[in-house]
Amino acid sequence: MQWTKKRKQTITLLAFVFPALLFYAVFMLAPAFGGIGYSLTDWNGLNPTYHWVGFANYTEALTDDPYFIKSIWFTLRFVAFMVVLQNALALLLAVFVESRGRSKVWFRTIFFMPNMISMIIGGFMWLFIFTKVLSYIAEHSGFGFLDQSWIGDPDFSFYAIIIVSLWGGVGFLMVIYIAAIQGVPQPLKEAAAIDGANTFQTFRNITLPMIYPALTIGIFLTLNSSFKAFDAVYALTGGGPGRATQVIALNIFEEAFSFNSRYGYASAKAMILFLIVFLITIVQLRFMKNREVEA
Amino acid sequence: MKKALYMSLVLVLMVSVISACSSKNNNETKPSAIASESESASASASASESASPSEVKADTPPQKVELKVFMSFPRFKDQFESYFAQFKAKELAGKNIDVTIKLEMPNPDQAKQILQTRLASNDAPDVFTLHAIADIPTYYKAGYLSDLSDQPFVPKVYESVRKTVTYDGKVVALPLESLSWGYLYNKKIFADLGITPPQTIDEMNAAIDKINAAKIKPFMLAFQESWIPQLMMALSLGGTVSSAHPDWIEKMNKGEASYKDVASVFDIIDLIMANGTSKPFEVGNEAGSTDFANGKAAMWVQGPWQAETILKVNPNMEFGVAPLPVSNDPAGAMINLATSTSLAVSPTSKNKEVALDLVNYVLDDKDSAPLFETLKFNPVATMHTYETFPWITEASSYVAKGKAYLDLSLPNGVTDETAKLLQSYYAKTVSKEEIIKTLDKTWAKAIKTQQ
Numbered sequence: 239m240q241w242t243k244k245r246k247q248t249i250t251l252l253a254f255v256f257p258a259l260l261f262y263a264v265f266m267l268a269p270a271f272g273g274i275g276y277s278l279t280d281w282n283g284l285n286p287t288y289h290w291v292g293f294a295n296y297t298e299a300l301t302d303d304p305y306f307i308k309s310i311w312f313t314l315r316f317v318a319f320m321v322v323l324q325n326a327l328a329l330l331l332a333v334f335v336e337s338r339g340r341s342k343v344w345f346r347t348i349f350f351m352p353n354m355i356s357m358i359i360g361g362f363m364w365l366f367i368f369t370k371v372l373s374y375i376a377e378h379s380g381f382g383f384l385d386q387s388w389i390g391d392p393d394f395s396f397y398a399i400i401i402v403s404l405w406g407g408v409g410f411l412m413v414i415y416i417a418a419i420q421g422v423p424q425p426l427k428e429a430a431a432i433d434g435a436n437t438f439q440t441f442r443n444i445t446l447p448m449i450y451p452a453l454t455i456g457i458f459l460t461l462n463s464s465f466k467a468f469d470a471v472y473a474l475t476g477g478g479p480g481r482a483t484q485v486i487a488l489n490i491f492e493e494a495f496s497f498n499s500r501y502g503y504a505s506a507k508a509m510i511l512f513l514i515v516f517l518i519t520i521v522q523l524r525f526m527k528n529r530e531v532e533a
Numbered sequence: 534m535k536k537a538l539y540m541s542l543v544l545v546l547m548v549s550v551i552s553a554c555s556s557k558n559n560n561e562t563k564p565s566a567i568a569s570e571s572e573s574a575s576a577s578a579s580a581s582e583s584a585s586p587s588e589v590k591a592d593t594p595p596q597k598v599e600l601k602v603f604m605s606f607p608r609f610k611d612q613f614e615s616y617f618a619q620f621k622a623k624e625l626a627g628k629n630i631d632v633t634i635k636l637e638m639p640n641p642d643q644a645k646q647i648l649q650t651r652l653a654s655n656d657a658p659d660v661f662t663l664h665a666i667a668d669i670p671t672y673y674k675a676g677y678l679s680d681l682s683d684q685p686f687v688p689k690v691y692e693s694v695r696k697t698v699t700y701d702g703k704v705v706a707l708p709l710e711s712l713s714w715g716y717l718y719n720k721k722i723f724a725d726l727g728i729t730p731p732q733t734i735d736e737m738n739a740a741i742d743k744i745n746a747a748k749i750k751p752f753m754l755a756f757q758e759s760w761i762p763q764l765m766m767a768l769s770l771g772g773t774v775s776s777a778h779p780d781w782i783e784k785m786n787k788g789e790a791s792y793k794d795v796a797s798v799f800d801i802i803d804l805i806m807a808n809g810t811s812k813p814f815e816v817g818n819e820a821g822s823t824d825f826a827n828g829k830a831a832m833w834v835q836g837p838w839q840a841e842t843i844l845k846v847n848p849n850m851e852f853g854v855a856p857l858p859v860s861n862d863p864a865g866a867m868i869n870l871a872t873s874t875s876l877a878v879s880p881t882s883k884n885k886e887v888a889l890d891l892v893n894y895v896l897d898d899k900d901s902a903p904l905f906e907t908l909k910f911n912p913v914a915t916m917h918t919y920e921t922f923p924w925i926t927e928a929s930s931y932v933a934k935g936k937a938y939l940d941l942s943l944p945n946g947v948t949d950e951t952a953k954l955l956q957s958y959y960a961k962t963v964s965k966e967e968i969i970k971t972l973d974k975t976w977a978k979a980i981k982t983q984q
Contacts, residue, residue: 285675387814387815390815390960479960480962496949
C-alpha cells in the first residue's frame with residue numbers, strides 16, 4: 239500500500255514536469271550532446287558528409303589558435319572585474335535601498351529597470367551615449383576627460399563594456415540581496431545593538447554571515463553570466479577594434495558563422511568554454527557552501 | 534531518419550541563435566529590409582494563380598507542378614511576385630504546366646543560414662539565391678549546384694559577368710546583382726576645388742593637399758563594422774594584383790607567394806587612414822552615409838550599393854564612382870567587377886525542367902529588361918538596354934576603357950580576417966608585418982581546410 243502510494247506520487251510529479259522536461263530535452267540536452275559529437279568532426283555546416291577528426295579540434299584550439307587563447311584571457315579579466323564589482327555594487331545598493339523609508343519601492347524599481355531591457359538594446363543605447371552624448375557633454379562643460387574614443391580605443395572599450403554590463407546586471411542581484419537582508423532576523427540585530435555594536439559592525443558580523451547563501455548564488459550567477467557574456471560586447475564593439483575586446487562566446491560565434499564556417503571546430507571551442515565554466519563554478523560552490531552559517 | 538531529425542533540431546537551434554544576433558556580411562549590398570512575410574507572400578501568390586488556370590486550356594488538364602523558390606530579397610517581394618505570375622501564365626500557355634510557386638524571402642541577414650540548414654537537411658529549394666563570390670566554391674564542392682552551362686541564358690550574359698558565376702569551367706548560377714565599384718567621391722567638392730579623380734598615388738597626394746587646404750577632410754572613415762575598412766584592401770589588392778602580379782592568387786594557393794610580395798597595397802591604405810575623419814570606430818554604415826551625404830568628407834571607400842541610403846539623407850547629393858589609385862602606375866587604378874546575388878538550381882529538384890525554365894525566364898529577351906530596371910540592378914546581359922544611374926554609367930565608362938578587374942577569389946575566411954586586422958591596424962594594435970604574417974597563415978589554413 240505504502241509502496242503504490244509513493245509510486246503514484248512519483249508518477250504525478252513526473253507528469254507535471256514532463257512538458258518542461260520534454261522541451262528541455264529536445265531543445266537543450268539533445269543539441270548539447272549533438273554539439274559534443276560535432277566537436278569531434280570537421281563539419282562546415284553545409285557539406286552532407288564530414289570526417290571524424292578525434293580531438294584534433296581541441297588540440298588546435300588550445301595550442302594553435304592565439305585569438306582563442308587571447309579571448310580566454312580577456313574573458314577571465316572581464317569575469318574578475320564583473321564578479322567583484324557587480325556583487326559589491328549590488329550589495330551596496332541593497333543596503334542603501336533597505337535603509338530608505340517609503341521611497342524604497344521607487345529606488346528598487348529604478349535600479350531594477352535596466353534588467354528588463356534586452357542587453358542588445360541596452361548596448362545600442364549606451365553606444366549612443368558613449369559616442370554622441372559624452373563627447374557633447376565634454377564639449378559643453380569642463381569635463382574634457384569624457385571626450386575619449388570609448389568604443390574605438392581598446393583600453394577604454396573594456397571599461398565601456400564593464401559599465402554597460404554592470405548597468406544591466408546589478409539590479410537583478412540587488413533584488414536577491416534585498417530579499418536576503420530582509421530575511422535577517424531582527425532580534426539578532428537588536429541584540430547586537432544592545433551589546434553596543436555600531437552599524438558597520440552589525441553589518442560585518444550579523445548581516446553578512448546571514449546572507450551568505452545569497453552571496454553564493456550571486457557569485458555563481460555572475461561567474462556564469464560573465465563567462466558567457468555576448469550581447470553587450472556584440473552591441474557595443476562587436477569584439478573590435480579588430481579583436482581587442484573579443485570574449486570567448488564572440489570568438490566561437492565568429493568561428494562558426496563567418497570566416498570558414500567551421501562548425502565542428504566552433505563546437506569544440508564551445509565545449510572548452512563549457513568545461514571552464516563547469517569547473518570554476520563547481521569549485522566556487524564547494525568553497526562557499528562550506529562557509530555558510532544558519533541562524 | 535533518427536539522424537535527420539536530430540540534425541534538423543540542432544540546426545533549428547543554430548538558426549534561432551542567428552536570428553537573435555544578426556550577422557554582418559561582407560561585400561554584399563546591405564538592404565535595410567525588415568523580416569519578410571513569406572507566408573503571406575506565398576498565400577497571396579497562390580490566391581492569384583488559382584484564378585488564372587481555368588480560363589486558358591480546356592482539353593487536357595494542365596500538369597500540376599510546385600516549385601519552391603528561395604530568395605534573399607524581401608525588399609523586392611512585389612516585383613518578383615508579379616514576375617513569377619507572368620512566368621506562370623507563360624508556362625501554362627506554352628507547355629500546359631500549371632506551376633505553383635512557393636516563394637520564400639527571409640531577411641538577408643538570416644537567409645544564408647536558413648538556406649544552408651535546408652541544403653544540409655536534404656530539403657533544398659528548387660531555385661535559390663546565393664552570393665557568387667562567397668558561396669559558389671563551397672556550395673559547388675558540397676554538390677548543391679546544378680551545371681547550367683548549356684542553358685539558353687548563358688550566351689546572353691556579358692562575358693565579364695559570366696566569368697564571375699563560372700566555377701570549375703561550368704556556369705553554375707545566373708547572375709542577378711552585379712556590381713562595378715571603386716570609391717565614392719563628392720562631385721561638388723571635387724568641382725569646386727578643380728580636382729579630377731586621381732589615377733596615381735602622387736596625384737592622390739596632390740588632391741588630398743588641395744582638399745585639406747579647403748578645410749575639408751579628404752576621406753570618410755567608418756570603421757565600426759569591419760567590412761567597410763576591408764573594402765580598401767579589396768580595391769588596393771585587386772588593383773595591385775591585377776596590374777602587376779597576375780599570378781599571385783595562384784601562387785598563394787600553392788603556398789609559393791606571400792603578402793610580402795604585394796606589400797605596396799598598404800601605401801594607399803596608410804594614406805587614407807592618415808587623412809580620414811576622426812573616431813572612425815564610432816561611425817557605422819548609416820552614420821557614415823549621413824556624414825558623407827552632408828559633405829563632411831570628399832571621398833569614401835564604399836560601393837555604389839550605398840546610393841540609396843546616401844540619397845535618402847540628401848536627395849541632391851551628387852557623387853561619382855572612381856577607381857582607387859594603388860601606385861604610381863595609372864594602370865593599377867581599376868574598378869572592381871563583382872557579382873553578388875545569383876540564382877542557382879538545386880540538382881535534387883524534382884521538377885528541374887520547370888526550375889530551369891524559371892531561371893531562363895529571368896533573362897527572358899522581352900520581359901527581363903523591365904524587371905532589372907525596376908529592381909535598379911546593373912545590366913548583366915545583352916537584353917538589358919535601359920538607362921542607368923549616372924554613377925553606374927561613370928563606373929561603366931572605366932570598365933569600357935579596360936580599367937577594371939574581376940573580383941579576386943580569395944579563400945573563405947581571408948576576407949574576414951583582413952577586415953579584423955585592418956581595424957586593429959588603425960587602432961595600432963598590429964603592425965604591417967604582423968598583418969602580412971597572419972594573412973599568409975590564414976590563407977594557408979583556409980586552403981588546407983577546404984580540401
